[in-house]
Amino acid sequence: MFLNYTGVIIGPELDYDFITKKLVVYKDLYKDKNGKNSIKDDEILLDYIINIYKTIFLRGIEGTYVYVCNPNLRKYLSQYIPLFEADERKSTLEFLNSQGVNTIPYYDISVAAGSFSDMQAAEEVKYINMPELSNPDDYFACKVVGDSMNKVIPNGSICLFRKYFGGSRNGLITLVEGREIWDSEMGSNYTIKEYTSKKTTDEDGWKHEEIILKPLSTFDYDSIVLRDELVMNFRVLGIFEKVL
Numbered sequence: 407m408f409l410n411y412t413g414v415i416i417g418p419e420l421d422y423d424f425i426t427k428k429l430v431v432y433k434d435l436y437k438d439k440n441g442k443n444s445i446k447d448d449e450i451l452l453d454y455i456i457n458i459y460k461t462i463f464l465r466g467i468e469g470t471y472v473y474v475c476n477p478n479l480r481k482y483l484s485q486y487i488p489l490f491e492a493d494e495r496k497s498t499l500e501f502l503n504s505q506g507v508n509t510i511p512y513y514d515i516s517v518a519a520g521s522f523s524d525m526q527a528a529e530e531v532k533y534i535n536m537p538e539l540s541n542p543d544d545y546f547a548c549k550v551v552g553d554s555m556n557k558v559i560p561n562g563s564i565c566l567f568r569k570y571f572g573g574s575r576n577g578l579i580t581l582v583e584g585r586e587i588w589d590s591e592m593g594s595n596y597t598i599k600e601y602t603s604k605k606t607t608d609e610d611g612w613k614h615e616e617i618i619l620k621p622l623s624t625f626d627y628d629s630i631v632l633r634d635e636l637v638m639n640f641r642v643l644g645i646f647e648k649v650l
Contacts (some may be wrong), residue, residue: 412466418475420455422482429479431455477626489561499564499650500535509533512547512564515581515596534650536566544569547650548581550598554621555579559598559649567644575601575642582619584632584640597630598646 419436422429431452445451463470472487474480502509512532534547547566550559558579559565567581580601599619617640621627632640 409465410468411471412462413471413473414459414462416459416472416474416476416479420459420479421476422479424478424482429456480625502533502535505533506535508535508537508539508542510536510539510542510545510547510566515548534564545647546644553625554623554627555598556624557622559646563649565598565649566647568647570642570644575645576603577601579622579646580619580642581644581646582640583643596643599630601642 417435417437419432420429421432429452431448433448433451436451436455445454463472472483474483501512505511510533512534536542536545539545545566545568547564550563550565551561553561570580578601579598581596581598582601583596597619600622602618602620604616615633617632619630619632621629
């Protein structure tokens with residue numbers, strides 16, 4: 407049976423080992439009892455599982471969408487399978503080359519070099535018409551790349567951010583810039599994560615003891631933890647409002 411498109415979920419039983427540079431199978435995570443109980447050799451079981459996935463991959467006439475559970479295998483396959491990017495809904499977003507009365511700037515920070523202040527002065531900045539905003543000067547938009555926030559923000563989404571002018575950030579999704587931060591998905595010193603912090607108080611007042619930038623993802627991503635002098639080398643640029 408063939409279909410126009412198929413969707414394949416590569417489960418937790420299949421992974422990739424970057425040290426041995428081989429696919430590996432976790433037999434205890436494989437749920438097909440027929441194959442699991444009848445095949446005792448791990449190499450034969452691996453070939454058996456791969457052949458099942460290969461058969462499904464070839465069922466899509468126009469194409470196949472792949473979801474990979476294990477991060478290592480996902481990273482390996484991303485060399486050969488392009489990452490899916492959410493529809494940017496350009497049909498509903500009006501992009502302009504110059505600033506207008508009801509526009510907000512749009513920054514593609516996924517390809518940004520330099521600081522955010524440099525980006526704001528760049529001649530190539532685009533603008534999005536947002537007449538529904540009462541104070542458009544307080545907002546900006548940017549594209550979010552990657553899956554580390556995919557519970558809230560799909561990969562490739564253009565998102566609305568409110569400029570950060572101060573106040574508590576705990577529990578909010580923030581766009582952060584820092585010299586000590588490197589986000590491999592964004593490809594720059596910017597990251598978008600849920601913000602939490604721990605504070606200490608002494609005779610001089612309060613200070614941040616620890617700042618945690620937490621991913622909200624269906625995948626296994628580590629939080630970014632800033633302590634000591636690292637706390638001083640970052641700033642919050644904006645607060646996430648919504649996906650446009």
